[in-house]
Amino acid sequence: MSILVLKFGGTSVASVELIESAAKIVKSEYEAGNNLVVVVSAMSGATNILIDHVNKINYDDDSEYDVVVSSGEQVTAGLMSICLNKLGVPSRSWMGWQIPIITSDSHRNAAIKRVIPNAILKNFDDKKVGVVAGFQGISSDGRITTIGRGGSDNTAVYIAAALNAERCDIYTDVDGVYTSDPKMTKNVKRLDKVSYEEMIEMASQGAKVLQTASVESAMKHDVDVNVRSTFNPKDMGTKISNDIESDNQAVTGVAYSKDEAKITLIDVEDKPGVAAEIFNKLAESSVNVDMIVQNNFIERKMTNLTFTVPMIELERSIKLLNDLKQKINFSKVLEEKNLSKVSIIGSGMRNQPGIAAKMFDCLSKNNINIEVISTSEIKISVLINREKTEKAVSELHSTFNLDKI
Ligand code: ASP
Ligand code: MG
Numbered sequence: 138m139s140i141l142v143l144k145f146g147g148t149s150v151a152s153v154e155l156i157e158s159a160a161k162i163v164k165s166e167y168e169a170g171n172n173l174v175v176v177v178s179a180m181s182g183a184t185n186i187l188i189d190h191v192n193k194i195n196y197d198d199d200s201e202y203d204v205v206v207s208s209g210e211q212v213t214a215g216l217m218s219i220c221l222n223k224l225g226v227p228s229r230s231w232m233g234w235q236i237p238i239i240t241s242d243s244h245r246n247a248a249i250k251r252v253i254p255n256a257i258l259k260n261f262d263d264k265k266v267g268v269v270a271g272f273q274g275i276s277s278d279g280r281i282t283t284i285g286r287g288g289s290d291n292t293a294v295y296i297a298a299a300l301n302a303e304r305c306d307i308y309t310d311v312d313g314v315y316t317s318d319p320k321m322t323k324n325v326k327r328l329d330k331v332s333y334e335e336m337i338e339m340a341s342q343g344a345k346v347l348q349t350a351s352v353e354s355a356m357k358h359d360v361d362v363n364v365r366s367t368f369n370p371k372d373m374g375t376k377i378s379n380d381i382e383s384d385n386q387a388v389t390g391v392a393y394s395k396d397e398a399k400i401t402l403i404d405v406e407d408k409p410g411v412a413a414e415i416f417n418k419l420a421e422s423s424v425n426v427d428m429i430v431q432n433n434f435i436e437r438k439m440t441n442l443t444f445t446v447p448m449i450e451l452e453r454s455i456k457l458l459n460d461l462k463q464k465i466n467f468s469k470v471l472e473e474k475n476l477s478k479v480s481i482i483g484s485g486m487r488n489q490p491g492i493a494a495k496m497f498d499c500l501s502k503n504n505i506n507i508e509v510i511s512t513s514e515i516k517i518s519v520l521i522n523r524e525k526t527e528k529a530v531s532e533l534h535s536t537f538n539l540d541k542i
Contacts, residue, residue, distance in 0.1 A: 138170055138171065138172055139171050139172070139302075139303040139304075140171070140172045140173075140174070140261075140300050140301065140302040140303060141166060141171045141172070141173055141174075141302055141303060141304055141305075141306065142173075142174045142175075142176060142293050142294075142296050142297040142300070142302045142304070142305040142306070143162070143163060143166065143173060143174070143175050143176070143306045143308060144175075144176040144177070144178075144271065144289060144290065144292075144293035144305065144306065144307045144308060145159045145175065145176070145177050145178065145213075145217075145308045145367065146178050146289070146290075146307070146308065146309045146310070147178040147179055147180060147181035147182070147183070147184075148181045148309065148310040148367075149178075149308050149309060149310065149367035150177055150178060150179075150180055150181075150213045150216075150217070151180050151181035151182075152180070153216060155367075156213065156216050156217055156220050157220050158367070159217065159220075159308065159367055160217060160220035160221050160223075160224055160226070161224065162308065162367065162370045163175055163217075163221060163226060163266060164221070164224050164225075164226050165370075167226050167266060172261040173266045173267070174257060174266070174267045174268075174269055174296055174297075174300065174302075175217060175221075175228075175266060175267070175268045175269065176268075176269045176270075176271045176289055176292050176293040176296060177210060177213040177214050177217050177268065177269070177270065177271055177289070178209075178210065178213065178271050178272065178289040179209025179210050179212065179213055179272070180209065180212065180213055183209035183212070184206060184209045184272075184286070187205050187206045187208065187209055188206055190205060191205050191206065199244035199245055200244050200280050200281075202244065202245060202283075203244045203245065203247075203273075203280070203281050203282050203283045204281050206283055207233070207270070207272060207273035207281055207282075207283050209272075210270035210271050210272050210273055210289065211230075211232060211270050213270070214230040214231070214232070214268045214269065214270040215230050217230070217268045218230040218266075218268045221266055221268070226266055227263070227264060227265045227266065228265055228266035228267070228268055229260070229265060229266075229267065229268065230268045230269075230270065231256075231257065231267055231268065231269045231270065232270050232273065233269075233270060233272075233273035233274040233275055233281070233282075233292075234273075234274070234275035234279075234281060235256070236252060236253060236254075236256060236257060236269065237252075237253055237274070237275050238251075238252050238273070238274035238275065238292065238295065238296075239251045239252070239253070239274060239275060239276075239277065240274035240275065240276055240282045240284060241276065241282075242276035242277065242278060242280070242282065243282075244276075244280075244282055244283070245283060245285070246283075246284070246285045247274060247276065247282035247283065247284050247285075248284070249274060249284060249291060249292070249295045249354075251299075252295050252296055252298075252299035253299075254296070254299040254300050257269075257296075257300065258300065269292065269296060271288065271289025271290075271292040271293065272284060272288040272289045272292060273292075274292075284350075285348070285350065286348075287347075287348035287351075288348060288350070288351075289348075290307060290347050290348040290350075290351035291348055291350050291351040291354055293305050293307065293351070294351045294354045294355045294358070294360050294362065295354060295358075297358075297360045298354070298358035298359075298360050302360070303361075304360075304361050304362070304363060305355070305360050305361065305362045305363070306362075306363045306365050306374075307347065307362060307363065307364050307365065308365050308366070308367045308370070309346065309364060309365070309366065309367065310366070310367065310368070311346060311364070311366060312327065312364075312365065312366035312368075312369050312372055312374055313327045313328065313329075313364050313365070313366070313372075313374040313375035314327070314328050314331050314336065314339070314344070314346055314347075314364055314375040314377070314390075315327050315328065315390075316328060316389065316390050316391065316534065316539040316540075316542070317390060317391040317392070317530055317531075317534050317539065318344070318392075318393070318530070321393075321526075321527055321530060321531075322391070322527075322530050322531045322534050323531065323540075324534070324535070324540035325534070325539070325540075326539060326540065326542050327375065328375050328389060328390070329375060329376065330375065330376050330377075330378070331375055331376075331377050331389065331390075332377070332378070332379065332484055333352060333353075333355060333356035333377060333378070333379060334356070334484060334515055335389055335390065335482055335483065335484055335515065336352045336377045337349060337352045337353055337356065338392075338480070338482040338513070338515060338516045339390050339392050339482050340352055342392035342393070342394060342478065342480035342482065342516065342518060343392040343393050343394035343395075343396075343478070343480070344390070344392045346364055347362070347364065347377075352377065355377065356379075359379065361376065361377070361378045362376070362377040362378070363375065363376050363377070364377065385485070386483060386485050386538075386542060387483050387485040387486050387489040387492050387537065388481045388482065388483040388485070388486065388492065388537040388539065389482060389483040389484070389485070389539075390481070390482045390483070390539070391479065391480070391481055391482075391530050391533045391534050391537070391539065392479075392480045392482060393477055393478065393479045393480070393526050393529075393530050394477065394478045395477045395523055395526060396447050396448045396449075397427070397445050397446075397447070397448065397476045397477060397478045397520060398445060398446055398447070398448050398450075398451040398472060398473065398474050398476065399443060399444075399445050399472070399473040399476055399508065399509065399520065400443070400444055400445070400446060400451070400454060400455065400458070400470060400471070400472055401441060401442070401443045401470070401471040401472075401473075402415070402441065402442045402443075402458065402467045402469075402470055403441055403467060403468045403469045403470075403471065404439045404440075404441070404466075404467055404468040404469075405439065405440050405441065405442050405465065405466070405467040406438070406439065406440075406465060406466045406467070407433050407434075407438045407439055407440045408438075411465050412431070412442065414461065414464060414465055415442065415458070415461065415465065418457050418458075418460075418461055419446075419454060419457060419458075422453065422457055424446055424450045424453065424454050424457070425446065425447060425450065426444050426445070426446055427444070427445045427446065427447075427478070427511070428443075428444060428445045428478070428509045428510075428511040428518065428520060429442075429443070429444040429511075430442075430443045430444070430509050430510075430511075431443070442467075443509060445476075445478070445509065445520060448474065451472060451474065455470060455472060458470050473508075475522060475523045475524070476508065476520050476521065476522065476523055477520070477521055477522070477523045477525075477526040477529075478518050478519070478520050478521075479518065479519055479521060479526065479529045479530055479533065480516055480517065480518040480519075481496055481516070481517050481533055481537065482515060482516045483515060484515050486514070486515050486516075486517075487514055487515060492517065493512070493517050495536065495537075496517055496519070496533060496536075497519075499532050499533055499536040500519065500521070500529060500532075500533075502532075503525075503528055503529070503532050505521050505522070505525045505528065505529050506521065506522065507519045507520070507521060508520040508521060508522075
């Protein structure tokens, strides 16, 4: 008898009717003899409405923010459990604190520390399905926490790890992971298998199908994850796991993010400690800096420092940098908003030379200017004009033969 974790995302539980059809998927896995935990997101859009309510009050209260914002998942967990009981599948709901899922106390973005699985395991003795509210936990001082947007994926992975589940199936509105965004690019192909590392890069470079942190957790705890469609549940979707077959494919996906802003500090003093000062200041305020480039003018002992931040952090970042002006010398701060980051990703890049050259060649042939470049072992990202996003993604997609796999 296997233990399976099935997670249903917001679009799969967006109405009572959809919850009823998701419950039928659960029923068929139950009747196949599996022990099941179902993790649910809030109904699509519900979390945004809750966040808007809090924002209207215009007062920072992170712990009560979590109390409000976590409630969307309580609703779906209850509704899912009612639907299962109606279908003759015995079940009960579990809130994060009831299990418990113990997290750090950094509200809004808490980290899961431990899942104590005993109570849910005991449920299995009574042949009961446990329906778990995703996205929430409890801090060591007994307060409700939430674990960051899209966090229900991470709840599912942590529960699968704690129960030593055979698989963690993430049901969503697409039937797997694609070579690029099906909503934007033609001839995208579904991938049957993706390695954890590739999926982490794809998710962090803009693919929205899974939360990045959840894939990192899956890799850390060696949990096999399948991305599957609620609307086509017979299909096994895309498997994300450790085993990658080495094939000749250097690039397996093209991702993009239209959420980038570029900041340049002009004429920064070129001496030890300056970069640390700047990036510490941003880190202290939880600004997530991404690409970083520094050019130094050796004869002038000056440098220009360019980096990117998410669009929503731009205004705050500029303010923080201007506050630093008393401490470090620079002549001015420039900002640029109209940018996108386009990335090619693939484990096969490790042992194939010339991938960067081929990427830059493709962009140059299409008259797309590169503003900033950054790389990792299995990823190359470029910052370009936002209007060219679609063109860049589709040209790269065909240059690396992703339409033919
Ligand atoms: N409901 C939360 C969100 O919208 C968590 C999730 O759906 O994964 O971010
Ligand atoms: Mg999600």
